[in-house]
Amino acid sequence: MTFIALAVGFFVLTGFGRGLNGDIGQNLAQFNAALLAGEWWRLFTPVLLHASLMHILFNMWALWVLGPQIERGVGSWPFVALYLASAAAGGAFVFFLGEPNTVAVGASGAIFGLFGVWANWAVRRRNTLHGRALLRQIGFLLLINAAIPLFVPSIAWQAHLGGLVAGFLIGEVWSRIRGDNVLALRTGVGAAVAVLAVISILI
Numbered sequence: 001m002t003f004i005a006l007a008v009g010f011f012v013l014t015g016f017g018r019g020l021n022g023d024i025g026q027n028l029a030q031f032n033a034a035l036l037a038g039e040w041w042r043l044f045t046p047v048l049l050h051a052s053l054m055h056i057l058f059n060m061w062a063l064w065v066l067g068p069q070i071e072r073g074v075g076s077w078p079f080v081a082l083y084l085a086s087a088a089a090g091g092a093f094v095f096f097l098g099e100p101n102t103v104a105v106g107a108s109g110a111i112f113g114l115f116g117v118w119a120n121w122a123v124r125r126r127n128t129l130h131g132r133a134l135l136r137q138i139g140f141l142l143l144i145n146a147a148i149p150l151f152v153p154s155i156a157w158q159a160h161l162g163g164l165v166a167g168f169l170i171g172e173v174w175s176r177i178r179g180d181n182v183l184a185l186r187t188g189v190g191a192a193v194a195v196l197a198v199i200s201i202l203i
Contacts, residue, residue: 003047003067003083004060007107010048017051020105025049030104035095040198043091044084049105059107066114074174075183081190082170086113086163088197093162095201104156109163115142116167117174124175166193 011017014024028045035042050056071079090109094102119138125131142164148155170189177185 003107003110004063006048007050007056007060011050011056014049016053017055020049020051025105028105030091030094030102032095032098032100032102035091035201036100038202040202043088043095043197043201044194046091046105047083047087047107047110050107051105055106059111062111062114063107066111066118070114070117074186078174078183078186078190081187081194082113082117082167083110085170085190085193085197086110086116086166088194089113089166090156090159090162092197092200093158093165094156097158097161098156102156104159106156106159108156109159112145112160112163113167113170115145116164116169117171119164120168120171120175166197169193 010024010028014020014022019025020029028042028049030042030046031039050059067079070082074082087107087110090112091104093109094104098104115138118134119142122131122135122138126135145160146157170193173189174186177189179185
């Protein structure tokens with residue numbers, strides 16, 4: 001709910017996406033050239049910005065549908081770490097696979113991190129009836145989202161891919177964590193992925 005409230009608030013502040021050329025957009029959007037200059041925080045801040053009503057509606061709907069059960073399952077701080085790590089990984093993929101003048105906004109990388117965790121859970125439960133049904137559902141949703149960039153070229157497919165990979169890997173590591181400090185360890189895994197994404201664009 002906090003991430004949704006922040007995104008909606010910034011959407012209003014930017015004139016419902018029309019004011020992204022203003023100070024807020026200039027300071028928070030991902031500019032690959034600015035990342036190259038060392039402004040690493042731009043891997044995270046684009047999750048606050050959305051370019052259109054459809055853009056924010058889809059992302060916030062996906063966050064509303066996919067997020068609560070993950071948060072209840074792993075804890076709030078690990079969820080925050082997952083969200084930000086997936087955003088950063090998505091941004092890093094945009095940086096490395098996009099053009100030097102690429103500009104990106106939106107929470108798509110973070111959202112696809114949630115898809116990645118769900119996909120991991122489905123794969124791990126693929127031998128059960130529920131797991132197979134979940135795998136089909138997630139696979140169908142991923143196919144639709146993979147096709148969207150073919151029809152809407154402005155969508156940063158690299159962010160989708162980066163977030164998905166990060167989420168899947170984080171989910172895999174989470175599934176192997178046991179012991180008394182599970183919440184701290186899960187949070188640390190997400191934080192480590194976020195730090196690696198930042199380091200990758202700085203070296």
